[in-house]
Amino acid sequence: MINITFPDNSVKAFEPGVTPLQVAESLSPQLAREVLAASVDGQEWDLSRPITADASLKLFKWEDPEGKHAFWHSSAHLLAEALQELFPGVKFGIGPAVESGFYYDIDPNGHQITAADFPAIEKKMLELARTKHPIVREEISKADALKMFGDRGEEYKCELISELEDGNITTYTQGAFTDLCRGPHLPDTAPIKAVKITSLAGAYWRGDATRNQLVRVYGITFPKQKMLDEYNALMEEAKKRDHRKLGKEMELFAFSQNVGAGLPLWLPKGAALRDRLEQFLRKIQKRYGYLQVITPHIGNKMLYVTSGHYAKYGKDSFQPIHTPEEGEEYLLKPMNCPHHCEIYRTSPRSYRDLPLRLAEFGTVYRYEQSGELHGLTRVRGFTQDDAHIFCAPEQIKDEFLKVMDIIFFIFKALKFENFEAQISLRDPANKEKYIGSDENWHLAEQAIIDACKEKGLNARQELGEAAFYGPKLDFMVKDAIGRRWQLGTIQVDYNLPERFQLEYTGADNQKHRPVMIHRAPFGSMERFVAVLLEHTAGHLPLWLAPEQVAVLPISEKFNDYAREVARQLEESDIRCTVDDRNEKIGRKIRDNQMRRMPYMLIVGEKEQENGEVSVRKSGEGDLGSMKIATFAENLAREVEEMTKF
RNA sequence: GCCGCAAUAGCUCAGUCGGUAGAGCAUUUCAUUCGUAACGAAAAGGUCGUGGGUUCGAGUCCCACUCGCGGCUCCA
Numbered sequence A: 001m002i003n004i005t006f007p008d009n010s011v012k013a014f015e016p017g018v019t020p021l022q023v024a025e026s027l028s029p030q031l032a033r034e035v036l037a038a039s040v041d042g043q044e045w046d047l048s049r050p051i052t053a054d055a056s057l058k059l060f061k062w063e064d065p066e067g068k069h070a071f072w073h074s075s076a077h078l079l080a081e082a083l084q085e086l087f088p089g090v091k092f093g094i095g096p097a098v099e100s101g102f103y104y105d106i107d108p109n110g111h112q113i114t115a116a117d118f119p120a121i122e123k124k125m126l127e128l129a130r131t132k133h134p135i136v137r138e139e140i141s142k143a144d145a146l147k148m149f150g151d152r153g154e155e156y157k158c159e160l161i162s163e164l165e166d167g168n169i170t171t172y173t174q175g176a177f178t179d180l181c182r183g184p185h186l187p188d189t190a191p192i193k194a195v196k197i198t199s200l201a202g203a204y205w206r207g208d209a210t211r212n213q214l215v216r217v218y219g220i221t222f223p224k225q226k227m228l229d230e231y232n233a234l235m236e237e238a239k240k241r242d243h244r245k246l247g248k249e250m251e252l253f254a255f256s257q258n259v260g261a262g263l264p265l266w267l268p269k270g271a272a273l274r275d276r277l278e279q280f281l282r283k284i285q286k287r288y289g290y291l292q293v294i295t296p297h298i299g300n301k302m303l304y305v306t307s308g309h310y311a312k313y314g315k316d317s318f319q320p321i322h323t324p325e326e327g328e329e330y331l332l333k334p335m336n337c338p339h340h341c342e343i344y345r346t347s348p349r350s351y352r353d354l355p356l357r358l359a360e361f362g363t364v365y366r367y368e369q370s371g372e373l374h375g376l377t378r379v380r381g382f383t384q385d386d387a388h389i390f391c392a393p394e395q396i397k398d399e400f401l402k403v404m405d406i407i408f409f410i411f412k413a414l415k416f417e418n419f420e421a422q423i424s425l426r427d428p429a430n431k432e433k434y435i436g437s438d439e440n441w442h443l444a445e446q447a448i449i450d451a452c453k454e455k456g457l458n459a460r461q462e463l464g465e466a467a468f469y470g471p472k473l474d475f476m477v478k479d480a481i482g483r484r485w486q487l488g489t490i491q492v493d494y495n496l497p498e499r500f501q502l503e504y505t506g507a508d509n510q511k512h513r514p515v516m517i518h519r520a521p522f523g524s525m526e527r528f529v530a531v532l533l534e535h536t537a538g539h540l541p542l543w544l545a546p547e548q549v550a551v552l553p554i555s556e557k558f559n560d561y562a563r564e565v566a567r568q569l570e571e572s573d574i575r576c577t578v579d580d581r582n583e584k585i586g587r588k589i590r591d592n593q594m595r596r597m598p599y600m601l602i603v604g605e606k607e608q609e610n611g612e613v614s615v616r617k618s619g620e621g622d623l624g625s626m627k628i629a630t631f632a633e634n635l636a637r638e639v640e641e642m643t644k645f
Numbered sequence B: 001g002c003c004g005c006a007a008u009a010g011c012u013c014a015g016u017c018g019g020u021a022g023a024g025c026a027u028u029u030c031a032u033u034c035g036u037a038a039c040g041a042a043a044a045g046g047u048c049g050u051g052g053g054u055u056c057g058a059g060u061c062c063c064a065c066u067c068g069c070g071g072c073u074c075c076a
Helices: A019-027 A028-033 A065-086 A115-130 A142-151 A156-164 A225-240 A243-249 A269-286 A301-307 A309-314 A337-344 A393-413 A428-433 A438-454 A493-498 A527-536 A556-571 A585-594 A605-610 A628-643
Strands: A002-005 A011-014 A037-040 A041-045 A055-060 A101-107 A138-142 A169-174 A176-181 A193-205 A215-224 A298-300 A331-332 A356-365 A382-392 A420-425 A460-465 A470-476 A484-493 A515-520 A547-554 A576-580 A600-605 A612-617 A621-627
Touching: A011 A019, A011 A142, A019 A028, A019 A055, A037 A065, A055 A331, A065 A101, A065 A115, A065 A169, A065 A176, A065 A215, A065 A470, A065 A600, A115 A193, A115 A215, A138 A142, A138 A337, A142 A156, A142 A169, A142 A176, A156 A176, A169 A393, A193 A225, A215 A225, A215 A628, A243 A527, A243 A600, A269 A337, A269 A356, A269 A393, A298 A301, A301 A331, A301 A337, A301 A493, A337 A356, A337 A382, A337 A493, A337 A515, A382 A393, A382 A527, A382 A547, A393 A438, A393 A484, A420 A438, A438 A484, A484 A493, A493 A515, A493 A547, A547 A585, A556 A576, A556 A600, A556 A605, A556 A628, A605 A612, A605 A621, A612 A628, A621 A628
Parallel strands: A002 A055, A420 A460, A547 A576, A547 A600
Antiparallel strands: A002 A011, A037 A041, A037 A055, A101 A215, A138 A169, A169 A176, A193 A215, A298 A331, A356 A382, A382 A515, A420 A470, A470 A484, A484 A515, A600 A612, A612 A621
């Protein structure tokens, strides 16, 4: 007998060779029906794979990420099997599970696969799932694997196999389909009850733009049809939150073919919203000792040669602007840092001047690839809420912590609770991609790691994600359909001070080199507004809403009183409109609700007589009547509560 | 930049086999003067993204470009 230890530390004895599925059956029939995957001694394990020695066992259901992962991974194989039947001769790349669903990359080998084929693929997948073919794991030698996939002309699989270690190669087979795969998988495909092929896209083989482009078929599956219906409803809902749609509806921003792709036009309401965000951040930054500066939108090309940006990005940027005078070249500024370095250099600096914190809402232009442009989240002209902190090396951690405080405060004020943090480090195997000394890289990376630890921030560390001049800490927020966008960023830079020969005189009367911290809590005004819109579904917090109050007269007889109410509220800096259309009150309420109006004030005979307003709050309904001044005070207090720090 | 898909009224969309362009909402006018989520009637609104081609005839078929969408690659 062998001893199986469960997560609650209880131990039960089983026959050697027992499978996780059999263990589940011995515990409860319901568990056996719901279990999808397992781990044995922390290693992913098929439900049907025998356990031969004492081990600790975890069982995963749909609710567990590991359970979904196995379900979708097996679904990817099912998709491949269906594609193999429908389009004989297609060659397979890779087919993993992803955050919501799975995909398979295929070389269509002459077949034309379009969205019109989706129903047929879905039908075939369900048909195959119902055959309940077991998914069988086999260990295979490298030579046999190469022969097997080579005979079938699976060049992509062979390339993968050739890089694997012999003795460590497994295949999984269900029905007529065998795939190179590490697993784990479901015991059979029967639990896959609902299938949706979601989209089709091109994807480079192994993510390399110089190699073949394969067709990536995306799908999602569920153990119940009802769950697919819910998923579809959720996707519909998400589409309504799309910031591009909301931006148009709410008249915040627009694009024009005549201006150019990726160059947003901020409409009056959007510009006002942006301004409120800027004022908010300015106020905080003033408190933290930042000094506002303003720098031009272009700079001499030599500035970027000095910074190193020209060598790295020159070819892929907007090209230099030539002047009537021969030989002069200017670039649209792609970042603000070199300008701020020049500000630093305008006078000799002492250690007493540090940290020097220069802030600017700086508009920059970057030639992003056309296929990459996306609403306000990826544009060619945008404004960073930028600042550069010049400090002594021993001040880094302290300054870093203060920046984190600002970011946390902003996220809290705007209720971004589900953000993720990522520490982007240098890829030690690929040092030539970066500039700067090993020692400085080490110092900078350690400063970030220590600061996160001190704040108790659970940040993921990613190798190879650093900027070419230094490591960074990024904050990510998800959009309506789960795509991750980077918002706030903090970056440590030993490089630019070196390149610009920045110095300060220390207490020892010697020259020292300062360190630079780049930081942008919003990231960019454009992207931040985009994510804010999706996050709130357009229901912006009261202090940011383009219009805070609509006054709705019951009939035209009360239009004058409504205007008087609006006038008084505007005196208290409340953003107010009067809906004096010739419509019934029900209609006005509906329309203003649809426009996401935070407050509606209904005024008729009663209110006019008493100098009152009848208050209706979005999401809460009728709050009853009160004096105009009382309402104004309440609203001011509500705004104050939201933005105080 | 690459792969695939789309572009019709201000918005959302329909338009069959190639035969003179349609709906709802929004807008304007008229009527109504109304108490907490849509009163009614009428009118106006389109060089079917742009440029070429095929055809007696193109919103519809073909080509190119632009813009957009979903991914990939990239993201200072």
